Amino acid sequence: MDDTSRRRVMLVDDHPIWLDALTRDLEAEGFQVVAVAHTGDECLRRLPATHPDVVVMDLNIPEPDGATCTEIIARDYPDVNVLVMSASGERDDVLRAIRAGARGYLVKSASKAELLYGVRRTAEGDAVFTPGLAGMVLGEYRRMVTRPEQDGGPALTAREIDVLRRVAKGMAYREIAEELYVSHRTVQNHVQNVLRKLQLHNRVELTRYAIEQGLSDLDD
Amino acid sequence: MMVRGEVRSPDETDAEASIVDAGYWVVIWIRYLLAAHAVLINAFRWRQAAHPALLAAIMVVIIVWSIVVGRLQRRPDGRSLLAIRVDLGIAMAVVLSSPYVLGPVLRTDHLTAGVYWMFASAISLAVSRGFRAGLLSGLALGAAALLVAPTWYLPSVAEDLALPVASGTIGMMMDGLRRAITERDIQRARAAALAERDRLSRIVHDGTLQVLALVEREGRDLGPEGARLARLASAQEAALRSLLQDRTVDIGRHDASPTEITVMLERHQGAGLTVSTTSGEIVMDARRARELDLAVQELITNVAKHAGPDARAWLLVEQDGDEVVVWFRDDGVGMSEEQVVRAREAGHMGISGSVTGRLEAVGGSARLTSRAGRGVEWELRVPM
Incomplete structure (x- = not known):
């Protein structure tokens, strides 16, 4: 999928000042802001009609919240990629959105360059890992290892943990690639795999939960 | 004797105060009963006493002082150190004057002029000041009663031993109750503080x-x-x-309570430094947390001084087994291999020595790696 074909963006935020600033910056870079939504409800209503490629999602929006919207989008519109933005960086909310299928996470104070880079990568289906997110995901895997009942999803390889830790230490993919003597693309793949495995864990957990609750049709 | 100067410790909570009030109520009635018992016993042996007039005076003292103490102890400001000292002094004086006042009678019935009344002082101390005060005052009064009895009559020895055991036990129970209540109050205060913080957080966030x-x-x-x-x-x-x-709530009672290190380090986040953490919470020893925090502060200052004007820094906190690991990296000018060797050899001089020394003093370690043009990376490890 090439860079120019996926430029339709939807913005979800309940702060008009943010919507204006983001719209201005994205349109200056050639993105097309096809829809804005101020609430989760609005987001889910406008999504099917406007066909965005990327949804830039604030986590703290009126019901349903950003993480829940991300869950629904990932389930019902798999070709729409979600990039999460949040002012507070509440660990649990961010992780819930990421596990549900968001491609990445930026704090709101991220620079314009970081935002544009993030939206571009998200549009292409790549993972957008900030140091903060890499740290959270690393911690999440560590927790899953210490809770055996959660075992069931795939574990991270030593190399993936190594790459993730370097991202968390603020190293750019280029620097990581140089230090590990691999290509930039290989680093990107490792990061991508980490995200994919985390989301797989989520699905394993959801399925197990469904089975335990007796709600699941096993043939499904 | 473990007695505190103030009437009521400033951090005593309402629940704690009501338990203490209940304890005093019991003590006051025990004192009345023991006073009535002592007066009755002394009245029966009044005629055989060596100095009946003095014994009558002691009986008046017992009655009057019991009523005074009963009135005083109903209110918190009557439970002062002075009242406790006077109470103990009177009880001791009654016991010690017995050989002179009672004379040969003491030899036959082995009961001092206080009979069991002085026990009330020890019990009331146990209620107000806890285990140690209760046990020690009980031992002192028991020993005095034993010493004035001229013969070692076994049942009376047993009675005098029972006194410190009883007052010590009551003190221990009061200590336990106080602790349980304090803990409950702290939990309640913490829950209220967190709820309020959540409310503020929503407003500030929006x-x-x-x-x-x-x-x-x-x-x-x-x-x-x-x-x-x-x-x-x-x-x-x-x-x-x-x-x-920040989920930690400072109740102001436990100064050395374990510290949440991630919140502490996140305070350094700013334009030049990105702080990332792996776990939600890492709770560690307060002193070690403080040293780690100060070490990080030194590294931040060092980046500002030496890494170059556009240098940025990243910090990652991890928990590795029972150690806290902090990775601190900058993208500044870095150090040549020679400079790194020199920095390591400088011992307790310069930034390396100061950070290393600080962490080694609390059982941790610091390791420095760098390459010219590639910034500096520190690995700090401190036991939790």
Whole structure:
């Protein structure tokens, strides 16, 4: 999928000042802001009609919240990629959105360059890992290892943990690639795999939960 | 004797106070009963006493002082150290005067002029000041009663031994109750503080935090003045965010309680430093946390001084077994291999020595790696 074909963006935020600033910056870079939504409800209503490629999602929006919207989008519109933005960086909310299928996470104070880079990568289906997110995901895997009942999803390889830790230490993919003597693309793949495995864990957990609750049709 | 000067410790809670009040109520009635018993016993042997007039005076003292103490102890400001000293003094005086006042009678019935009345002093001390005070005052009064009895009559020895055991036990129970109540009150205060913080957090999040983030983002493109505003906004945004995420509540009672190190380190987040954590919470020893925090502070200052004007830094906190690991990295000018060797050999001189020394003093370690043009990386390890 090439860079120019996926430029339709939807913005979800309940702060008009943010919507204006983001719209201005994205349109200056050639993105097309096809829809804005101020609430989760609005987001889910406008999504099917406007066909965005990327949804830039604030986590703290009126019901349903950003993480829940991300869950629904990932389930019902798999070709729409979600990039999460949040002012507070509440660990649990961010992780819930990421596990549900968001491609990445930026704090709101991220620079314009970081935002544009993030939206571009998200549009292409790549993972957008900030140091903060890499740290959270690393911690999440560590927790899953210490809770055996959660075992069931795939574990991270030593190399993936190594790459993730370097991202968390603020190293750019280029620097990581140089230090590990691999290509930039290989680093990107490792990061991508980490995200994919985390989301797989989520699905394993959801399925197990469904089975335990007796709600699941096993043939499904 | 473990007695505290003030009437009521300033951090005593309402629940604690009501338990103490209940304890005093029991003690006051025990004192009345023991006083009535002592007066009755003394009345029966009044005629055989060596000095009946003095014994009558002691009986009056027992009655009057019991009533006075009963009135005093009903209210918290009557439970002062002075009242306790006078109470113990009177009880002791009654016991010690027995050989002279009672004479040969003491030899036959082995009961001092106080009979069991003086036990009330020890029990009341156990209620107000706990186990140690109760046990020690009980032992003192018991020993005095034993010493004045001229013969070692076994049942009376047993009675005198029972006194410290009883007052010590009551003191221990009071200590336990106080602890349980304090813990419960702390939990309640913590829950209330967190609920209030959540409420504030929602308000701040919807207003202040959004604007700070916007200033930080837009300011960078508005020239040097704008960049300055952006830096200020960034520092405040980070401080506010870590404040809102801070789940520790300072109740002001446990100064050396374990510290949440991630929140502590997140306060350093700012324009030049990105702080990332792997776990939600890492709770560690307060002293070691403080040293680690100070070491990080030194590294931040060092980056500002030596890494170059545009250097940025990243910090990652991890928990590795029972150790806290902090990775601190900057993308500044770095150090040549020679400089790294020199920094390591400098011992307790310079930044390396100061950070290493600080952490080694609390059982941790610090390791430095660097390459010219590639910044400096520190690995700090401290036991939890």
